[in-house]
Amino acid sequence: MGDTRVAVVTICRDDEVLLRRFVDYYGGLFGRRAIYIISHGDTDMVRDVAAGCSIVPVPEFETDRFTMLHWRTKNHLKDALRQWYHHVIVVDVDEFVVIDPATGLDLRQWLETARQRTVYTAFGFEIVHRRSEEPDGIADGILGPRRHAQVALWYAKPCILSRGVKLSRGGHFADHPKLDMPDELYLFHMKYCDWSLFVDTANRRNAFIAEQQRAGSGTVRTNPQWFADKRRDEETFAAFEARPVREDFDLAPIREAMRASWRERSHGLYHFDRIEVPELFKLPERFSGADVV
Incomplete structure (x- = not known):
């Protein structure tokens, strides 16, 4: 698989569960050597879980410059890799780019014939855990045990790059003037995909941020939900249970609004x-297992 000419760039510090899923998925598609992981703190866990991947270690600190440094590093790395690969996928460790199984293709097969010299934007979904309906774990895959998703256009990202562009902090915007958004291309953000994983991740983030606040200037800039006083875990997941669910999977009006604006x-x-979009969507059965290779 080393000849697929597709690279994947992400960053990870301590997200072991999602890193395992990430490496299994993208490594299964493109080969582990094509997975470039910026290892925040160069932890043994990342080196063990991502054995065979290309590790780029950076120091462990999180200050008011972290987000800027994080995305500056991703921009420079993907620009370097773009000289060697046909496509570079830039995502966070909890983001899975998937091709609609209705095409009969996986992401690797789709990219083998995809146009180059463009920037592909994926339709953004956040997978959410409705605990009363979805008791199964996610150790062997997320899509299937989790079928409910909220439209999250913040995650409709310009994530597959085959030309020189600059990504904004967070990767939500690019300086490419054309919206190239194939209907079959999706990005699933997994932050809310499992209650226990969410709580564990938040606990680790809270502890790390508290540690960093005691150092240096005491200022830390990151996702506000990672601060202990901003957490609303039960309220957040109860809201997923309360929302109406659509099963039609008709995204055409949303796509039209995106293109028009x-x-x-x-x-x-x-x-x-x-x-x-107030309703959740229930993913069609065909998406079950689409994040497993």
Whole structure:
């Protein structure tokens, strides 16, 4: 699989469960050597779980410059890799880019004939855990044990790159003026995919941020939900249970609104309106196992 000419770039510090799923999925598609992991703190866990992947160690610290340094590093790394690979996928460790199984293709097969010199944007979904309906674990795969998703256009990211572009912090915007969003391309964000995993991750983030606040200037800039006083775990997951669920999987009106509102945002970056969709979508059965190779 080393000749697929597709690289995948991410960053990880201590997300062992999702890193295992990430490496199994993308490594199974493209080969582990094509997976480039910026290892925040160069932990033994990352080296063990991602054995055979290309590890780029950086120091362990999280200050008011972390987000800037994180995305500056990703931008420079993907620019270097783009000279050697046909496509570079840039995602976080909890993000899985998937091709609709209705095509009969997986992501590797799709990219083998995909156009180059473009920037592909995936439709963004967040997988959510409705605990009363989905008791099974996710050790062997997430899609299937979890079938409910909320439209999250913040995660409709320009994530597959085959030309020189700059990504914004968070990777939510790019300075590419054309919206190239194939209907079969999805990005599933897994932050809320499992109650126990979410709580464990939040506990670790809270502890690490508290440690960093005691060092240096005491200022830490990261996702507000990773601060202990911002957590609303039970409230957040109860809201998933309360929302109505659609089973039609008709995303055409949302896609039309995205394309119609596409415009320059600022600083040469482009975006679309991030509309709110009150209902959850139940993924069709064909997506079960789509994150497993």
